[in-house]
Each structure stands twice: as structure tokens, then as C-alpha cells.
Amino acid sequence: MSVTAAQGFEAAGVAVGLKSTGKPDVAVVVNRGPLKVGAAVFTSNRAKANPIMWSQRVIQDGVVEAIVLNSGGANCFTGSFGFQTTHQTAEKAGELLGVSAGDVLVCSTGLIGTGDEVFRAKVLAGTEQGIAELSADGGEAASLAIMTTDSRPKRSVVTGDGWTIGGMAKGAGMLAPGLATMLVVITTDAVLTAAQADAALRQATGRTFDRLDSDGCMSTNDQVTLMVSGASGVTPDLDAFASALAEVSQDLAKQLQGDAEGASHDITILVQNAASEEDAVEVGRSVARNNLFKAAIFGNDPNWGRVLAAIGTTQAAFDPYDVDVWMNGVRVCSQGGPDAPREDVDLTPRATDLVIDLKVGAASATILTNDLTHDYVHENSAYSS
Amino acid sequence: MSVTAAQGFEAAGVAVGLKSTGKPDVAVVVNRGPLKVGAAVFTSNRAKANPIMWSQRVIQDGVVEAIVLNSGGANCFTGSFGFQTTHQTAEKAGELLGVSAGDVLVCSTGLIGTGDEVFRAKVLAGTEQGIAELSADGGEAASLAIMTTDSRPKRSVVTGDGWTIGGMAKGAGMLAPGLATMLVVITTDAVLTAAQADAALRQATGRTFDRLDSDGCMSTNDQVTLMVSGASGVTPDLDAFASALAEVSQDLAKQLQGDAEGASHDITILVQNAASEEDAVEVGRSVARNNLFKAAIFGNDPNWGRVLAAIGTTQAAFDPYDVDVWMNGVRVCSQGGPDAPREDVDLTPRATDLVIDLKVGAASATILTNDLTHDYVHENSAYSS
Structure with a gap:
């Protein structure tokens, strides 16, 4: 169930031809609330992809309505045209969802240096199609759409006392720690403030994703996002929540390790x-x-x-x-x-x-x-x- | 001719069974003077082999009579027994050459963690045999005896205005800079003080061997040694000497790069x-x-x-x-x-x-x-x- 295991989330994964294989390549995850809290950590690589630069602005107010993720192209080092592609993706999603584009995160993964008109058209089409197909059990489809060289999807769910945390991850190469080291989306229906979500996420990633170092190569596009719907109505014990979030994070990190490119140990x-x-x-x-x-x-x-x-x-x-x-x-x-x-x-x-x-x-x-x-x-x- | 191209040096390379292939595995280079000046730079790895710890002491007074090098075993992390092996090697050479053991450098290369009684006996036998076979054209034999996974020996000679610099090197893996990154012996018959030799060597290695980084892995045993006989009787222009030393160093560094383990570029x-x-x-x-x-x-x-x-x-x-x-x-x-x-x-x-x-x-x-x-x-x- 991954990102739709917690209440208050809908997701989808669709195929728009970004991958030459025809496999799903655009994922959308939407927070239906009542809270629209978000927190994220980003690669510390100074060479940052356009979606990283966009998402770093979006996350500043701690409000996240939705996240759009594409595989099949990193949209990194693609100039101002590439940044506009990311911006237009958020605007398209905001328009269709009736929310501010400034509350829509974007993530991309794939080859650096690709992001032309064809790429833009496909990402925008995928955003539209994904939003049309949103469902409360779309977590599995979303987890498939973010895969690149991954041989299998990575999903994890932990249930607390009246609340749930679920997540998905992708990543098989360029696995080395910045702040985050891959594309990860984690959702929860627990009731948290933005500051609580941010603190819990930094604590969890610091000892899980940040300590996975498969090949020493730091990505330009990595992002770990936590979305909080509060739909359970339950305010969690913060230590219990932190522990559960670390459990989901470590579970996903181990799945990334277990599927690292070419690894036999x-x-x-x-x-x-x-x-x-x-x-x-x-x-x-x-x-x-x-x-x-x-x-x-x-x-x-x-x-x-x-x-x-x-x-x-x-x-x-x-x-x-x-x-x-x-x-x-x-x-x-x-x-x-x-x-x-x-x-x-x-x-x-x-x-x-x-x-x-x-x-x-x-x-x-x-x-x-x-x-x-x-x-x-x-x-x-x-x-x- | 490598280390015997310059006047005042004798060398040898012998086989004593440290290598399972039966190929030469102990080299000796002796400075016949009149000067007995030496300078050396060592790996900056804190995990240092016994011969590094020994040679760092020997070099302090700037006097070097001879150097004994073995392949087929790094004598690293072999405890006090291993250090005694290095010490005994220098004592054996000093005794046979009629010089102080404290003026004999030792280098080892091969597998870390090996250095038992059998290793010691072979290194001592090789020291004795090598000294017995010293000759003024032994440079080639010495360059063969220090090879490990090298596919070919590395030698270089540059002639200045009345003086000569010659050198040999080995190294194909664990090539990453510390101070030095491999076993290198360079000899010259120019007239230099210990301080001049040290300054010239540090300047040359800093921009040559130190900038070779084949696989990012820093060795425990690396040492670059310069031995000065002064046998030409010529005091060189120091800039010209520095330039020639850098040329020999870069030539050897490029030969190391060209023979790096498994490389195709x-x-x-x-x-x-x-x-x-x-x-x-x-x-x-x-x-x-x-x-x-x-x-x-x-x-x-x-x-x-x-x-x-x-x-x-x-x-x-x-x-x-x-x-x-x-x-x-x-x-x-x-x-x-x-x-x-x-x-x-x-x-x-x-x-x-x-x-x-x-x-x-x-x-x-x-x-x-x-x-x-x-x-x-x-x-x-x-x-x-």
C-alpha cells in the first residue's frame, strides 16, 4: 500500500513514454487532509536538479498538497527551460487539484542533462493523467512509476497507536548520502505540526538513509519527503512516532541496499x-x-x-x-x-x-x-x- | 638502467621464493658515494607498514647508504615480529655492506597481514643474495624484483648538465595519493645537500605521484626515495635539477597509470x-x-x-x-x-x-x-x- 496506507492520501502511477520500455513513469501523491503538513530533506550536492531547486522553495512554509514524481529523466543541468518545466508541472497539478502550485513538490530521476520539449510534454501529460487516476489504493502503482534501474519496488508500512506511516522509495545507483540519497515519499495520518514533521524526518533520515552508501556517488536529485494528513485524528506520542518513522526509513534503506545495481553482497x-x-x-x-x-x-x-x-x-x-x-x-x-x-x-x-x-x-x-x-x-x- | 643510470650506484634483483611464481622478489640499491645523501616521502595513511615506520626513522638524518625492497608480502599489521623482521633486514644489509643499519631503508609490498618466520627467512636470504650480486648495471634486475601485479617494469632516466637522474617504480593497485603512492627509488649523481634533496623530492612528488589517483585507495606501504651519490662531481642548477626530477617522477607516474590493474583508459x-x-x-x-x-x-x-x-x-x-x-x-x-x-x-x-x-x-x-x-x-x- 505504501503511500496510501495512511488515511487521507490518494496516489497514482501512469505511463507516458518517458521510459523507452513503456513502463509507468509518472507518480502523483495527493494529501486530502485535513492537515496539509510537509517536510523534506534534499541532496547536499551543490549540483542540484531543477526539481530540487523548486521543491526547496515549496517546502519552506511546511505546507504540501501534493507531489509529482517522474522517472525517465533527471531534469538536471537543463537550464532555465528545465526549471520552467518543473514550474509548469507544479502549476498543472495545482490547477487540476485546485491548490496553489507553490504547495506542489516535484521530483525527477533519470539521466542528467535530458529535459527537452518532448520531456516536458510527457511530464505534463503524466501529471494530468496521474491526477485523473488518483485513488485511495494507488500506492502500489505510484511505487512502480518511480523505479529506474530498480529491479523491484520498495514499500514499507508501520502502524502506531491509532496512526499509520507508509512509504515508497526508489534508488539503485548513485547511492551515497547527502541529506537524502534517493527519491522517497513517506505519508502519515498522524497529527503533527510542520516543525514536528521536520524534526522527526531529519532525525530519521540522519541515521537511516544518510548511512546507506552503496557506491559513494552522491545524486543531484535526491529527496525524502514526509507528508502529513492528520486524517487519523490522533496526536501521536512523539517518541513513538519518531521510532516508527525511523523503522519505515530503515526498512526502505535496506530495500534500496538489497537492490543496489549489480551488488551480490x-x-x-x-x-x-x-x-x-x-x-x-x-x-x-x-x-x-x-x-x-x-x-x-x-x-x-x-x-x-x-x-x-x-x-x-x-x-x-x-x-x-x-x-x-x-x-x-x-x-x-x-x-x-x-x-x-x-x-x-x-x-x-x-x-x-x-x-x-x-x-x-x-x-x-x-x-x-x-x-x-x-x-x-x-x-x-x-x-x- | 633505472637506478644505476647515475654514477655511484649498484643494484641487484634476486628471487628467493616470496612470490609463488618464482619471479625476482628482492631488490637492493646501494649508494657508493662519495655523498650518501637521502630523502624520502611516505604514505600519509595512519595504518603504516613496519618498513615505513623503520624508514621514517632512518631518513631523519638525511643519510642513506642503501635500500632493500621486497615484493611478495607487505609486512604490514604483522606486529612486533614484523617490525623486528624489518630491523633485522637493515642489520643484515648494514653488516654485509660495512655500514650502519640506521642508514639502510627498507620497503615491502604485497599482501597486508603476512610476515611470518618463513617470510623473514626469505627476506634475509634475499638481502644477502642481492648484496652478493650487486653490480653497476643491476638497475634493470632491481626494477623487475619490485613488481607485484605490475605487468611491466617502470623505469626512467633524465640527463642534465653533467649529471643524471634515474628511477624505478612499482604499483598497479591501491594507487591514491598520501605523500607518495607506490614504491619508487630515484638516484642521482648530482651534488646535493640533504635539505636540497628533500626539498626537490617534495616539490616533485607533490605535483606528480601525488596527483595520480587510480582507484582512490591509499596504500599502507608507499614510499618514494631519492638517493644522492654526488659521483658526477657536478653541483647542479637547482631549478634545472628540480625540473629534471619532476620529469622523471611524472614519467614514472604515467607508467604506473598506464599499467593500473585492469584499466582500459x-x-x-x-x-x-x-x-x-x-x-x-x-x-x-x-x-x-x-x-x-x-x-x-x-x-x-x-x-x-x-x-x-x-x-x-x-x-x-x-x-x-x-x-x-x-x-x-x-x-x-x-x-x-x-x-x-x-x-x-x-x-x-x-x-x-x-x-x-x-x-x-x-x-x-x-x-x-x-x-x-x-x-x-x-x-x-x-x-x-
Whole structure:
């Protein structure tokens, strides 16, 4: 049900030919209220797509009526014509829905540098068709329409005490954290103010989507949006809501990891006993971005030396000669020297657990990443995306 | 001739079974003087191999009599036993050469975490055998003995006004800048003080080896060493010497790039009209480390959007919407929008030129990198290295 699991939302997904495959490529999600609260986080890439620049303005007042998302083209680096396309998309949706264009978010995903007249015409047609097909069970169709190289849709629902949170996500490449790292729409019928929604969203994304780093490449178009209808009439306990929102976010982040382009391993990097959470994140990310480590995992090779070579490039507080490293439960390195034999480690399962014990403090963080595979190279060399 | 091109040096390369292939794996280079001046730069990785820790002490007084290098094992994260192995290597060489062990540098390269009794015995045997086989034309043999996954040796010679600089290098993976990025030994018979040698070496490496970033992975064992015999009796013009040293360094760096593991393109990234050289380096490096861009080049796809997405993650001064990008002479992006058609770009040659014009200043920098290929993944997943 994804974005229509919570009360007060309608959605649709339609096909207008933006994708050469003819698959659905425009999604619309509308908030029927009574609240029209919204919050969003955006890529921190300075190279921002037109829909990001538009949506950053829209979100400022905390009011969101609807969101239009297209796959099949990023509308990034397409000049003022591209920005006008985004603007016209919001105006079209606003006109048809009887709301202000300034309360309509827009998201795009696909190849950078494409966004001509044909693209514009298709996005506008998709907006119109999507709004015509809105329904209270359109969440699944919407989740299909935002897919790009994804092999499957990503959906998640968590139910609280009288309220519900549901979400959808897309993303298989260029997965590295800015503020957000993909297109995600999460809806809830809980009663929240804009400030509460914003705080909850930033807290959830900071420890979920922001800690997914599949390939170290930050997108120009990423956006995570939370839409609040309040249709349940229930004002949630804020801690319970934050926890549920983090659960939906982490569920979607794990689905993104599990479907990352070409990956054969989902690697969970737990950095523990760090001096600070920031240190733990920096150490984890240095490993997540190390091609040699990632290629070794693809080859089922527990090459812990590459872990130490990666973390040695960071500024985090630890002694490289007093670090322990576990792979899938086997301590292969202790105090910066060899421990259990490499042969004891079974790396054949897709789920791969790496634990790095820095032994200097009590903080920890978990980074999700993937291995570097032939299929990753193939997908990202054989096709423009 | 590599390290024996300059007068006053002897070298050897021998095979003692550190490599399973039986190929040469221990090299020795000895300075016969009259000067015994040395300078070296080391990896900035905090995870440092035992020979790095040893050599950093040896170099402090600017006196170097000899250097022993082994392939077939990095002697990194092998504990105090490994450090003793390095120490014993220097002592063995010092004893046989009649010099202080404290003036003998040691370098190792190969798999991290290996350095047991067998390794020690072989390195000591290789040191002894290498010293027995020293000769004034041993430079070629030495350059073969330091190879790991290199497919060919790297050698360079430049002759100045009465003096000569010669060098050898090894390195095919884990090529990313620290201070140095590989094992390199450069010799000269010019007359230089230790301070002059150190200054010239730092200047040369800063703009050559430090700007080679093949795969973003910084080694634990990298060292670039300059040995000065003064045997020509000629005190060089320092600018001419610096220029010649930079020429040898860049020649070796390009040979390393040309032989990088699995690469099918040598990519030269020129960042021009930057506000500062630091900005130009930061921008160039962000592209050199972007897997999506590197995979696109492998696929002969001039995907300039990935260039902009990469540079947008930096803090350098520029407007992402006023940047021009050329690929192999074709301006594919101007002012942050599409320019010439992608089809106009021919990416089939191995040599690939990327120019990024930031349009904000007068500084520039060139970064060398490679593409991301199936063979890179294969070499780094199928074998421990």
C-alpha cells in the first residue's frame, strides 16, 4: 500500500513514454487532509536538479498538497527551460487539484542533462493523467512509476497507536548520502505540526538513509519527503512516532541496499567503541567507499588488510595497531595483527557483517553498503543513466 | 638502467621464493658515494607498514647508504615480529655492506597481514643474495624484483648538465595519493645537500605521484626515495635539477597509470580556471574517485552529468551552472547545460582527456586516473593482494 496506507492520501502511477520500455513513469501523491503538513530533506550536492531547486522553495512554509514524481529523466543541468518545466508541472497539478502550485513538490530521476520539449510534454501529460487516476489504493502503482534501474519496488508500512506511516522509495545507483540519497515519499495520518514533521524526518533520515552508501556517488536529485494528513485524528506520542518513522526509513534503506545495481553482497559495517558517533560514521564510510575492500567481498575474500588500509586514511581517534576486525562473526584481526585464519570466514551469504572495534570509547554507528561487482561495472558502463 | 643510470650506484634483483611464481622478489640499491645523501616521502595513511615506520626513522638524518625492497608480502599489521623482521633486514644489509643499519631503508609490498618466520627467512636470504650480486648495471634486475601485479617494469632516466637522474617504480593497485603512492627509488649523481634533496623530492612528488589517483585507495606501504651519490662531481642548477626530477617522477607516474590493474583508459583530468590550485586538485580528485564516471568511460560513454554530480560534492569555488566540460576535445557541457552531442565524442582511444573549466580564476591542476573495468573487479576479487 505504501503511500496510501495512511488515511487521507490518494496516489497514482501512469505511463507516458518517458521510459523507452513503456513502463509507468509518472507518480502523483495527493494529501486530502485535513492537515496539509510537509517536510523534506534534499541532496547536499551543490549540483542540484531543477526539481530540487523548486521543491526547496515549496517546502519552506511546511505546507504540501501534493507531489509529482517522474522517472525517465533527471531534469538536471537543463537550464532555465528545465526549471520552467518543473514550474509548469507544479502549476498543472495545482490547477487540476485546485491548490496553489507553490504547495506542489516535484521530483525527477533519470539521466542528467535530458529535459527537452518532448520531456516536458510527457511530464505534463503524466501529471494530468496521474491526477485523473488518483485513488485511495494507488500506492502500489505510484511505487512502480518511480523505479529506474530498480529491479523491484520498495514499500514499507508501520502502524502506531491509532496512526499509520507508509512509504515508497526508489534508488539503485548513485547511492551515497547527502541529506537524502534517493527519491522517497513517506505519508502519515498522524497529527503533527510542520516543525514536528521536520524534526522527526531529519532525525530519521540522519541515521537511516544518510548511512546507506552503496557506491559513494552522491545524486543531484535526491529527496525524502514526509507528508502529513492528520486524517487519523490522533496526536501521536512523539517518541513513538519518531521510532516508527525511523523503522519505515530503515526498512526502505535496506530495500534500496538489497537492490543496489549489480551488488551480490549487502554489507553491514558496524563501527563500535568509537570516541564519538561522528568518528564511527567516518570510519564506516571510509570502508564503504574502498573499492579494493568491496571487490574483495565480491570475491568472498576476507581481506581485512584492506579494512585497516581504509580506516587509516581517516582522522578518527583510534590506534591502528589496537583495532579488532570481525567478518561474519570471525575475528580475523586483533590488535592490528592476524587472528583467526581467513579460511574460517564464510562470505558466501549475501548478508555480510563487518564489525570494527576501535576500542577507544562507547559510541557506535552502522553504515550499509554493497560490494563492487562485474555487474555494477556492466550496468554503469553499458547504459547511460 | 633505472637506478644505476647515475654514477655511484649498484643494484641487484634476486628471487628467493616470496612470490609463488618464482619471479625476482628482492631488490637492493646501494649508494657508493662519495655523498650518501637521502630523502624520502611516505604514505600519509595512519595504518603504516613496519618498513615505513623503520624508514621514517632512518631518513631523519638525511643519510642513506642503501635500500632493500621486497615484493611478495607487505609486512604490514604483522606486529612486533614484523617490525623486528624489518630491523633485522637493515642489520643484515648494514653488516654485509660495512655500514650502519640506521642508514639502510627498507620497503615491502604485497599482501597486508603476512610476515611470518618463513617470510623473514626469505627476506634475509634475499638481502644477502642481492648484496652478493650487486653490480653497476643491476638497475634493470632491481626494477623487475619490485613488481607485484605490475605487468611491466617502470623505469626512467633524465640527463642534465653533467649529471643524471634515474628511477624505478612499482604499483598497479591501491594507487591514491598520501605523500607518495607506490614504491619508487630515484638516484642521482648530482651534488646535493640533504635539505636540497628533500626539498626537490617534495616539490616533485607533490605535483606528480601525488596527483595520480587510480582507484582512490591509499596504500599502507608507499614510499618514494631519492638517493644522492654526488659521483658526477657536478653541483647542479637547482631549478634545472628540480625540473629534471619532476620529469622523471611524472614519467614514472604515467607508467604506473598506464599499467593500473585492469584499466582500459588512462584519464587525464585537467581542471582549469580554478580559484586556487587546491580547488583544482579537489575538483579533479572528486571526478577521479567517482565510480559512476569511471565506469562510463570504460563503456566509452561521455556521460558528463556524472562529472557535474561529482564536482558538486566539493567545497571548491565555482558555480555548478557555469561550468564547461570537454571530453577528448569536444565541449559536451557549457554553462551547466548540454552542448555538443554525445555522439561527437570518440572515447575508444586508451588516452582520455577530460577538461573542466571552472571559470572563476587562473589556477589549474592535472589529476591522472583510470577507468573502472571488469578486469579491475576481477583482479581485486579473485586474488588476495
